[in-house]
Amino acid sequence: MxxxxxxxxxxxxxxxxxxxxxxxxxxxxxxxxxxxxxxxxxxxxxxxxxxxxxxxxxxDANTFFSLLVRFVKAFKFVIAVVLLSAHREKTPDAKTKITQVEQRERRKCRGRRCNFERRDYS
Known part of the structure; x- marks a missing residue:
């Protein structure tokens, strides 16, 4: 100026x-x-x-906010798992639905290396 x-x-x-x-x-x-x-x-x-x-x-601002974003994503995932396990306790066929989702994910990974493992959501 x-x-x-x-x-x-x-x-x-x-x-x-x-x-x-x-x-x-x-x-x-x-x-x-x-x-x-x-x-x-x-x-x-x-x-x-x-x-x-x-x-x-x-x-650094980039470091701080990237850490914060990762935390929020992990937090949302845990909330979803907790809600899913609560739903599974209420619904007897929820475990079957979870197994179907896992099988579908495995089919997507055929022929490729995937880091899919069975998770225990309880």
Missing amino acids: EAVRKEAEIRGRGNHSLLVRDFLVNAEDKLRRLKTAAKMAQGAFRECVEFFAESPRTT
């Missing part, structure tokens, strides 16, 4: 000067808002990282 201000001062008065001054007025406001938003985002990130007992100085 300093370079634009200097350019406006150098040009003095004229058609180009008006364009530079208009740009300067509009860009200064946008830049001010962006700086304020960036400071708020940094503060929110720092609070979030500290909430999860990490150090904001040593924790």
Whole structure:
């Protein structure tokens, strides 16, 4: 922004000067808002990282959020397993449905290496 201000001062008065001054007025406001938003985002990130007992100085945003995403996926999977086991206890044929799903997954893996193993959801 300093370079634009200097350019406006150098040009003095004229058609180009008006364009530079208009740009300067509009860009200064946008830049001010962006700086304020960036400071708020940094503060929110720092609070979030500290909430999860990490150090904001040593924790990279990409690392932190990828860890958080993995945790959420694992949490949703566990919730689904718990709901499935609760449903299995209520429904006698739920175990048969689980076995059918497992067999279907094994058929998909024929001829390929798959990491499918029988899981005990109880």
